[in-house]
Amino acid sequence: MAGMHAAMATAFFQAVKITGHVTDAAGAPLPGVTVRVKGTALGAVTAPDGAYAINLPNGSQGAVLQVSYIGYEPQEIPVGGRATVDISLKNSQDKLNEVVVIGYGTQRKRDLTGAISKVQGPELAQQPVQTATQAVQGKVAGVQVISSGQPNQLPQVRVRGTGSALAGVNPLYVVDGVLTDDIRNINNADIVSMDVLKDASAAIYGVRAANGVIIITTKKGKAGKMQINYDGNAGFRQAANIVKLANAQQYTDYLQLSSPGTYAQLDEDRANGLIYSGNQSTDWYNEVLRNAFQMGHNLSLSGGTEKSTFYYSLGYNQEDGVVRTNDFNRLTFRANNDVNISDQWKFSSQLSFSHSGEQAVDVATVLPNASRAAPIVPAKVGNLYGNTSSFGNVGNPILSLDKRDNRLVNNRFLGNVAIDFTPIKSLRFHTAFNADLNYGNNRAYYYQYLNDNNTFSPGGGTQQQPNSSLTVYKGNSLRWVWDNNVTWEEHFDKHHITVLAGTVTEQFTADTLSGSRINVPASKDQWYLNLGDPDRQSTITNGGDKFTRQSFVGRVSYDYAGRYLLSASLRADGSSKFASRWGYFPTVGVGWVLTEEDFLHDSKVLNFLKLRASWGQLGNDNIASNLYTVIGSINVPYFFDNNLQLGTVIQDIKDANLKWEITDQYDVGFEYGFLNNRLNGELDYYSKKTRDAITFVTIPAIFGDPDNQYVTNAATYTNKGFEFSANWSDKIGKDFTYSVGGNITFNTNKVVGLNGGQALLAGGVGQQGYVTRTDNGQPVGSYYVRKVIGIFQNQQEINQYVNKNGDLLQPGAAPGDFKYADLDGSGTIDDNDKYYAGSYQPKCYYGFNVGLGYMGFDLGANFYGNAGNKIYNGRKANRADTRDNIESAFANDRWTTAHPSNSNPALITQSTPASDYFIEKGNFLRLNNLTLGYTFPKEWLQRAHINNLRVYLTSQNLFTIKKYTGFSPEVFGTNPLEAGVDLNAYPTTRTYAFGVNLSF
Incomplete structure (x- = not known):
């Protein structure tokens, strides 16, 4: 039994x-x-x-x-x-059932009435980049990403053009509900998806949304067996395109004309050991730059039960800069938890911590000095530094790097906790508290060194640091947001309606403290301000910031039988940054799914076709918190009754009625799917008009403002364009799969009304002054320069270039000089002959990708590029001294009597004005990423209890087809008024790495 x-x-x-x-x-x-x-x-x-x-x-x-x-x-x-x-499984893109985050909620992509693009997490994590937006480059129509090769730089993102000049132009980031302007603390391996709100659908975020919204969702655990995942890569970076500088022979030939006195002293300088004795050359870029190591490691654990799930991750990234002494490292930790307290109550939290450290370099000094330093001076002789300052006019860039220790440390907490209450199936109450805490400090020490034979070989130059100095900075900030909303969703036969209403309360506070002293001891253990000289050159600064926002938001979404779509929202924002607190930002969108109609429903070729249109107003309050507040300067000296007194005075003029910039945006688009949805994509036309934009207005000097101007709402900018994307995926036979996709954006940016404002000048290039001018009828940051129409070949051509009175137009010119156009017909060549010669903003930008898969092997290639933009080569234009070095290409092709040239002059000196000679085409096509991977068969891994193992080789920025002669056609800059002026941009880097994806 x-x-x-x-x-x-x-x-x-x-x-x-x-x-x-x-x-x-x-x-x-x-x-x-x-x-x-x-x-x-x-x-x-x-x-x-x-x-x-x-x-x-x-x-x-x-x-x-x-x-x-x-x-x-x-x-x-x-x-x-x-x-x-x-x-x-059905591809969610095939029937557009992919879920998209739309701000305070989600929606199927097929039901959207707005232009929202989604990038999945695996697409972001497969590239060895620090910040997720770098991996988006070329993947989303309407989104331009400009990245820098410098570690710890947040890429510049432009969504459908540049919509402002003096207010912010970067998008808002929303990470698991937390509003932020900086996502350098986010581990790419933790991201599930990135949703980009490009049109008026972003208006749900009110005054934060004028430049687009990027919503990032991080991973959560799933009920079931615990999953362990490891992703790692290691490799090196190098400068992608190093500009070749003149060698010793080319340089000395140039000195013979540019600086005859220096040329005559060369033999004496050689005898004194200042310069090389033969034709030996120093390649200063080679001395300053290096191949830099990089690696990334990410470990995650996830799992849970029906009641609770968890996701924990730990990540470490190290990225050494290609400029010597520059390095960056980051440690991240994430804990995401969901708890189903009951059928009606749910608790969730997404918490992250990041710790980063950076050894920063003075790029604005080191790289320009490397391009200008004389190649006939050695970089180092034993332990002594070559004396470039004695021979020429710039300091030794190697010495500048070695004698500066600038360490930045940042600790950041980001996260939210939320409670959801669902009393009935159709009704959900949600409350969430979001916080972003940032603690940063910076310690910069400059070692003492003198212009003597203990430092230089030999001494006697002007480069020195007579006293050591220490500067210490500490700053912290807190941004918190409290969201409360209720969502009602119901189906009535063929009717589907969703209603959202809520409030958003936000506050930002920050305080900073910095101080400096000289004669601090050189030992790192003694780098404290109180160990410096208390009687000499001591400073201390304490500052801070605070602003608040209170918002009310509402949205209604409706569709009938999945055929007719309607959405509308309204956000009311109150901001402490303006005297007139409140602004109202509405949006409305409609859609029509034509393939749900009888005349297309049974089509064998067309699987999906939707027409949608939207309109809305978006705001921008990204300005200083006190821009409208009149501030008095205290302790200003003045004489009263023949005695010196201290008083308070108002030294600038403020507009008390300053208000937010408002962008009206229209969008009309098609979404399509053909041939069993193997081919799908979108086509959009958009029009953005930013009015009441902040700009400078000139005022009479009698009002007392030191700049004779004040800031007010007096400008209008427009961006209009088309976006198109298409993706095809299919298979051949049983084992071979492939996909091809691409997108392209055409955008026209223009200033259409300064309304009494003055043209905005920017982009200073040494002796040439400002080279950009933002004015009516032109794109933001347009180049405003003289027009070169040739090179004078002889004195006869100079004598023949006269005005109507027979006077020489360029009386001081010599053979080999530029010939400038008299554009205003005044009979003289001066600044009134400048013209608009293009801008850095491209007329189109694009990306395309190819993916192949066969028997466990995968090959992917992503390309990115743009066309129609211009770059101002400020490196070539900035000639602070006649002894500055030149580029090898210029040395080989400059005008000489023995080698006449119609393209390059004989010299570029301190008196050479800004002209279109220095403007070059910015068109380029880049192989942004190339990856070859192999996934091991499951049966090989079972004995080791491994679920998945993939190894891969990857390269970032493998090659670039370009015309620009500088480091890179991507010129990184934070100011839209001077975008594209290349003075000291950090070199764009190329990466080679090996990686592994492993899961248990």
């Missing part, structure tokens, strides 16, 4: 093996798909061939398999007693 019971028990508990394959709609296998048994911890992840296997207890015929995979529709499939269950 006991034996019978044992047999029955064995039979009952005996495992039943369920196997199958998971494929996409075209039959291609899908690796890494999560298949789990509903209500249990049982589950599996599919192998490279899409296979999975799950052991079910006997008697589990009623089990239901839950299948989920990013980019595909989730499914629940009853087992029904089957031993083999094959599953075909």
Whole structure:
């Protein structure tokens, strides 16, 4: 009897093996798909061939398999007693059922009335970059990303053009509900998706939304077996394109004309050991730059039960700069938790911490000095530095790097906690508290060194630091946001309606403290201000900031039978940055899914076609908190009754009625899917008009403002353009899959009304002064320069270039000089002959990608580029001294009597004015990323209890096709008024790395 019971028990508990394959709609296998048994911890992840296997207890015929995979529709499939269950997943893009985050909620992409683009987390994590927006470059139509090769630089992002000049132009980032302007603390491996709100749909965020909104969602755990994932890569970076400078022979030939006195002293300088004795040369860029190591490691654990789930991750990134002594490292930790307290109550939290350290370099000094330093001076002789300051006019850039220690440390906490209450299925109350805490400090020490033979070989130059100095900075900030909203969603037959209403309260506070002293000891253990000289050159500064916002938000979304779509929202924002506190920002959008109509419903070729249109107003309050507040300067000396007194005076003029910039945006677009949705994409036309934009207005000097100007709302900017994207994916045979996609954006930016404001000048280039001018009828930051129409070949050409009175137009010119156009016909060549010669803003930018897969191998290539923009080569133009070095290309092709040239002059000196000679084409095409990977077969990994193992080789910025002669056609800058002026841009880098993806 006991034996019978044992047999029955064995039979009952005996495992039943369920196997199958998971494929996409075209039959291609899908690796890494999560298949789990509903209500249990049982589950599996599919192998490279899409296979999975799950052991079910006997008697589990009623089990239901839950299948989920990013980019595909989730499914629940009853087992029904089957031993083999094959599953075909539908691509969520195919039927546009992909869920998109729209701000305080989500929506299926097919139901959207706005222009919102989504980038999945795996696309971001596959590139070895520090910040997620770098990986978006070229992937989203309407989004231009300008990155820098310098570590710890936040890429500049422009969504549908530049919409402001003096207020902010960067988008708002929303990370798990936390509003922020900086995502350098986010680990790319933690990101599920990035949703970009490009049109009026961003108005749900009110005065923060004028420049677009990027919503980042991080990973959460899933019920089932705990998953362990490791992603790592290591490699090196190098300057992608080093500009070749003149060698010793080319340089001395140039000196013969540019600085005859210096040329005559060369033999004496050689005899005194100042310069090389032969034709030996110093390549200063080679001395300053290096191949730099980089690596990244990310470890995550996730899992949970039906009641609670968790996701924990730890990440470390190290990125050494290509400029010597420059380095950066970052440690991140994330803890995301969800707890289903009951069927009605849910608690969630997303918390992250990052710690970063950076050894910064003075790029604005080191790189220009490297380009100007004489190649006939050695970089170092033993332990002594070559004396460039004695021979020429710039300091030795190697000495500048070695004698400065500038360390920045930052600790940042970012996260939110939320409670959701769902009393009935259609009603949800949500409250969340979001916080962003930032603690930073900076310690900059300058070592003492003198212009003597203990430092230089030999001494006697002007480069020195007679006293050591220490500057210490500490700053912290807190931004908190409290969201409260209620969402009601209901279906009535063919009607589907969602209503959202809520409040948003926000406050930002910051305080800073900095001080400096000289003669601080050189030992790092003694770098404290109180150890410096208390009687000499001591400073201390204490500052801070505070502003608040109070907002009310509402939105209604409606669709009828998935065919007719309507959405409308209204946000009311109150901001402490303006005297007139409140602004109102509405939006409305409509959509029509034509393929739901009878005349297209059964089409064999056209699977999806939607027409949508939207309009809305977006705000911009990204200005200084006190820009409208009149501030008195205290302790200003003045004489009263023949005695010196101290008083308070108002020294500038403020507009008390200053208000936010407002952008009206229209959008009309199509979304389409053809041939079983193997081909899909979007086409959009948009028009953005920013009015009441902040600008400078000239006022009479009698009012007392030192700049004779004040800031007010008196400008209008427009951006108009088209966006187009298309993606094709298919398979050939059983094992070969491929995809091809691309996007292109055409944008026209223009200043259409300064309304009494003065043209904005910027982009200072040494002796040439400002080279950009923002004025009516032109793009923001347009180059305003003289027009070169040739090179004078001889004195006869100079004598023949006269005005109508027979006077020489360029009486001081010599053969080999530029010939400038008299554009205003005044008979003289001066600044009135300047003209607008283009801008850095491209007329179009684009990206395309190719993906191949075969038998576990994958190959992906992403390209990015732009056309129609210009760059001002400030490196070539900035000639502070006649002894400055020149570029090798200029040395080889400059005008000489023996080598006449119609393109390059004989000399570029301190008196050479700004002209279109220094403006070059910014067109380029870059292979942004190339990755080759291999995923090991599942059967090879089972014995080691490994779910997935992939190894890959990757390269970032492998090559660039360009015309620009500088480091890179991507000129990184934070000021839109001087974008494209290349003076000291950090070199763009090329990366080679090996990586591994491993999961248990």
